Amino acid sequence: MLVFPVNIVKTNIKHLNLVGHDFDLEITEILDNIPSNRKLETANGEYSTTLRQYQDIINLDSLKKFNNYIRSTMMEFWKKIGYEESQIAIERSWINRFSKGSKLHSHAHGSTEMVMTYYHKIPDGSASIRFFNPFDNYTGMAPFINKSFTYSPKEGDLLAWPGFLWHEIDEQSVEGDRIAISMHVHQGSYCLADRWRRVS
Numbered sequence: 001m002l003v004f005p006v007n008i009v010k011t012n013i014k015h016l017n018l019v020g021h022d023f024d025l026e027i028t029e030i031l032d033n034i035p036s037n038r039k040l041e042t043a044n045g046e047y048s049t050t051l052r053q054y055q056d057i058i059n060l061d062s063l064k065k066f067n068n069y070i071r072s073t074m075m076e077f078w079k080k081i082g083y084e085e086s087q088i089a090i091e092r093s094w095i096n097r098f099s100k101g102s103k104l105h106s107h108a109h110g111s112t113e114m115v116m117t118y119y120h121k122i123p124d125g126s127a128s129i130r131f132f133n134p135f136d137n138y139t140g141m142a143p144f145i146n147k148s149f150t151y152s153p154k155e156g157d158l159l160a161w162p163g164f165l166w167h168e169i170d171e172q173s174v175e176g177d178r179i180a181i182s183m184h185v186h187q188g189s190y191c192l193a194d195r196w197r198r199v200s
């Protein structure tokens, strides 16, 4: 999707049935066991009420098929954005589960080269994602004059975008969980965050 002077990549892989019921069972247990001090909940909705689990979720047994497929898709995108020669590393992967009332305030993913999100469960009327034009404050960027771009994900969608692109998720206004799997992708030999973690 040509949105700003930056593209957001979209494909839909629902028909491949890569993520099955065993994943639902596995993550329900994981998410239900998050200690209450790790849940990001506020009453006024200013911050996320999303349940997140930061671990290498991509390595779950129930995601083996998905993991294999996603790495080859990732590599395709990776080459297209100009890294023909370098390998990829999934630096972090996690689940976001939005229940009714959840939202995610505006944020970006810093130095992450590529963010990928797979939309696993999207009940009808689920929250949209809104990306903000990184060049909004500059003139002379016509025809890219839109301040933002809003997309309503479909089940099975896979989106990829650069980490510097600010975005937010609207409030989930319907019953039923909206579940997404997200990943940070870096060059295999250059993972900035990971390098700095070694000396902390």
Ligand SMILES: [Fe+2]
Residues within 6 Å of the ligand: 107, 108, 109, 167
């Ligand atoms: Fe994000």
